[in-house]
Amino acid sequence: MARVVVDVMLKPEILDPQGQAVATALPKLGFDGIAAVRQGKRFELELDGDVTEERLAQIRNAAETLLSNPVIEDYTVRVEP
Amino acid sequence: MSGHIDTVKQAETTPEAEQPFRELGLRDDEYARIRGILGRRPTSAELAMYSVMWSEHCSYKSSKVHLRQFADVVAKGTAGSDAMLVGIGENAGVVDVGQGWAVTFKVESHNHPSYVEPYQGAATGVGGIVRDIMSMGARPVAVMDQLRFGPADAPDTHRVLPGVVAGVGGYGNCLGLPNIGGEVVFDPSYAGNPLVNALCVGVMRAEDIKLAHASGSGNLVVLFGARTGGDGIGGVSVLASETFDDDKPTKRPSVQVGDPFMEKVLIECCLEVFAADLVVGIQDLGGAGLSCATSELASNGDGGMHVWLDRVPLRDMSLRPEEILMSESQERMCAVVTPDRLDAFLEICARWEVTATVIGEVNDSRRLTVEWHGDLIADVPPRTVAHEGPVYERPMVRPEWQDGLQADDPSRLARPTTTEQLRDTVLRMVAAPNLASKSWVTDQYDRYVLGNTVLAQPEDAGVVRIDPATGLGVALATDGNGRYGKLDPYAGAQLALSEAYRNVAVSGARPLALTDCLNFGSPEDPAVMWQFAEATRGLADACRELGVPVTGGNVSFYNQTGDQAINPTPVVGVLGVIDDVTRRVPMGFAAEGDTVLLLGTTRDELGGSEWAHHVHGHLGGRPPQVDLAAERALAELLVEAAARGLVRAAHDLSDGGLAQGLSEMVLRHDVGVTVTLGEVTGDAFTALFSESAARVVVAVAPERLDDFRAAATAAGIPVTALGRTGGDALVVDGVFRVGVGELRAAHDATLPALFA
Missing domain, CATH: 3.90.650.10 (PurM-like C-terminal domain)
Structure with a gap:
């Protein structure tokens, strides 16, 4: 059984209030040396059967239309070895 | 940080340099006028400032000649206008509601951003109007939203509505402000052009009103709140990509993302600063960002201003100066502070963990000058940016279809006659999307937080108590019927005012003043311009008759797809006062x-x-x-x-x-x-x-x-x-x-x- 991972991140220029909140909390809890934090989402898709180009195209379509909001987010699709 | 910085010196020596003014939305004659004002070509920073400030949204260039009627109503001393403490032109109007209390309220549009990204568009619409209210010196106490969508069963409505409702609720609920009313309307004319209007009301003691003035040479300009990023930069990207940065045409996103928790901290920080009397003038940053805030503060003040733009704290270090001037990053404010109060001001900001930076100084040069790492990149008379932009008397023509539309009377429609048909019609009508219960929407909003809500949706008006000791309260209702507006824009605007006025009175409150959000199609279409002129004339006439002045508001043009404009939709919000909220009806x-x-x-x-x-x-x-x-x-x-x-x-x-x-x-x-x-x-x-x-x-x-x-x-x-x-x-x-x-x-x- 194959696994495809879709990572969804806010585009670099988009404000990320959640990431900022984490970045503010880190030094207060003693975790030093971290300059900035950006938070995203990771989807792990278990496939029925093997990875094919057709399947990947379908997953990219899902990533574009359902898993991410392309107006403010970027995504990457990769096959987990 | 690559690329070339266009300085005033260079502008003087390279008068023939090509500039992308058309891409920035400026007309040839407008660009020529800028060159005339400056006596040279503008720098790219100046071009950025003029282009946003002379946009329809910021300059009201098509609507100004018509909006003057609202000021005339007040100037002629119409009954009711004596209650007005601050009128049109400031961030929001202020009304005296008695017992030493003043109330400020305003409705504004966020239509286009909400179509592009429904959640963030609606959320930042709430955030923006709340900051307008804050910048008057008031504590925001309630919000209301007026939403209009295409047909309820249209696919685009299903894309836009859930996001808009979640955005309004998400931002307002996090902020801890009750949403006490509003409207949800469906009509085919809003398909592809949803209207997302947001209203906020705030309360202060009458003596605590703050204004957007930068006066007093030597006073400091402090930017405080969120860091500046690439939010909301649309047209200006052509400056970076086409002219000055050929190797890397980065198209920056124009979606602004709101952070309601930052805004909540900013509200409390501002109120503490106000209470300690630490500011001379204050302005929120909304449309046109720093360009607007610095030019308006300087223009309203009595002198000039110098800005060290490189001191602006950035979220994205790659931003160019033109982009910093135009960024619409949310949750930012600009204050003018005397040097002796600066430490106290910064201390309060530090306690609230709000970043605050001195970015400029008031002077008596009568110029707004902007410096970037030692180079002068802008040197302009501030009034020409903020207040003396182009004013157009656009052509107006009564549409040729108007007579036919008015002649097409509903008397030809089949009416229910039998008792059974009447009963069915009643049931069918209460279930119509425009008349059905809006609980699914309003239940997503907190209506009672802060504990002062007396009446909220589905009541006719929202009523909030503003003084627990005496029971003094205010009522607010908003209405606007685009179908009436289409049939007769003059009467439609008057009917919108009549209904909001009536709704306030029904709750037991005495109507005092109004704010309006005028949503129309393109002002370049003479038929739309005629609708707009008729609607403003109708509203001004009705204000005189009813004794309720317009205190401020907003115009939203270009709500149209192709040549199909939305129904003319003047949304009118009426504020009333009730001496004892226990008497509300x-x-x-x-x-x-x-x-x-x-x-x-x-x-x-x-x-x-x-x-x-x-x-x-x-x-x-x-x-x-x-x-x-x-x-x-x-x-x-x-x-x-x-x-x-x-x-x-x-x-x-x-x-x-x-x-x-x-x-x-x-x-x-x-x-x-x-x-x-x-x-x-x-x-x-x-x-x-x-x-x-x-x-x-x-x-x-x-x-x-x-x-x-x-x-x-x-x-x-x-x-x-x-x-x-x-x-x-x-x-x-x-x-x-x-x-x-x-x-x-x-x-x-x-x-x-x-x-x-």
Whole structure:
């Protein structure tokens, strides 16, 4: 059984209030040396059967239309070895 | 940080350099005018500033000549205008509500951003109007949202509505502000052009009003709040990509993301700074960002201003100076502080963990100068940027289809005649998307946080208490019927004001002032411009007649797809004051045995009605007759009746007519009613569905009936006895009976079935 991972991140220029909140909390809890934090989402898709180009195209379509909001987010699709 | 910085010196030596002014939305003559003002070509930073500040959105260049009528109403000393402490032109108008309290309120549009990214567009719409209220020195106490979408079953409505509603709720709820009312309207004319208007109301002591002025040479300009990123930069990217940075054409996103928790901290920080009297002037950063804030502060002040732009704290270090000037990053404010108060100011900001940076200084140069790492990149007279932009008298033509539309009277439409048909129509109408229960939307908003909400949706007006000691409160209602506006923009605007005014009075509050959000198509279309001119003229005339001045608001043009403009939609918000909120009048039947009376006159008026729209998909004829004298007399009666405790319930009749009004009054507390229609008007159908204006239904306790009738007679208001409350059904004697359960099922099911 194959696994495809879709990572969804806010585009670099988009404000990320959640990431900022984490970045503010880190030094207060003693975790030093971290300059900035950006938070995203990771989807792990278990496939029925093997990875094919057709399947990947379908997953990219899902990533574009359902898993991410392309107006403010970027995504990457990769096959987990 | 690559690329070349265009300085004033370079602009002087390279007069012939090509500039992308057309891509920035400037016309050839506007660009020539900028060159004339400066006596040279503008630098790219100056071009960025002028292009955003001279945009329709910021300069009101097409609407200004018409909006002057609103100032004239006040200048001519119309009754009611003496309550106005701050009028049009500031961030928001301020009204004296008595007992030393002042209230500031304003409605604004965020239509286009909400279409692109519904959640963030709506959320930042709330955030922006809240900062306008804060910048007057007030504590925001409530919000309201006026939402308009395409047909309820259209795919685009399903994309936009859930995000918009979640965005309004998400931002307002996190901020801890009650959402006390608003509108949700569906109409094909808004398909692809949703209207997302947001209103905020704030309260302060009258002596604490703050203004957007930068005066006093040597005073410091402090930017505080969120860091500046690439949010909301649209057209300016051409400066970076096309002219100066050929190797890397980065198209930056224009979606602004809101952070309500940052805004909440900013509110508290501002209020503490205000309480300690640490600012000379203050301005929020909204549309056009720093370009707007610095030029308006300097222009309203008495001198000039110098800005060290490289000191602005950035979220994205790659931003170019033009982009910093135009960024619309949210949750930022700009204050003018005297040098001796700076430490105290910065200390308060530090305690709230709000980043605050001195970015400029007020001087007496009468110029706004901007410096970037030692180079002068802008040197302009601030008034020419902020207040002396182009003003257009756009051509106006009454559309040639207007006569045909008005001639297409709804009298040709098939009307229900049998009792069975009438009963079916009542049930069908209460379930129509525009008339059905909006609970699915409003239940996503916190209506009671802060503990001062007296009335909220679905009541006619939102009422909040502003002084717990005395019970002083304010009421707010907003209305706007685009179908009426299309049939007759002059009357449509007056009907919007009439309805909001009536809704405030129904709750027992005395109407004081109004704010408006004028949503229209393209001003370059003479037909749209005619609609706009008619609507503003109608509104100004009605303001005079009713004695309620316009305190401020917003114009949203270009709401159209291709050559198809939205219905002209002036949204009017009326503010009223109620001396004791325990005297407020709710809308629902609350006890058995009360006498139910109809106030006002019912005529056969179905042009633009919800019945014609929902049952026949028809829009034609004339809107209901406007009768401002009757509205005024009715409001005076309602306010008096509330103060004397004469009525138990009162509800305005508008969309859907008497059938809808009675249904809503029954459903509020599941108390039925039995009425007869014989004395209302000719036939049962007209009595039930006509939308004649200046009408209200009241429920009066038996022991108050004589007093109320006497007061109504004295006020010259026609009274028709309808019947009596009680039972568990809406009964129209001799016509039909609908059980409360059946009525509720029809009324409540529509929106969840469409969107849940």
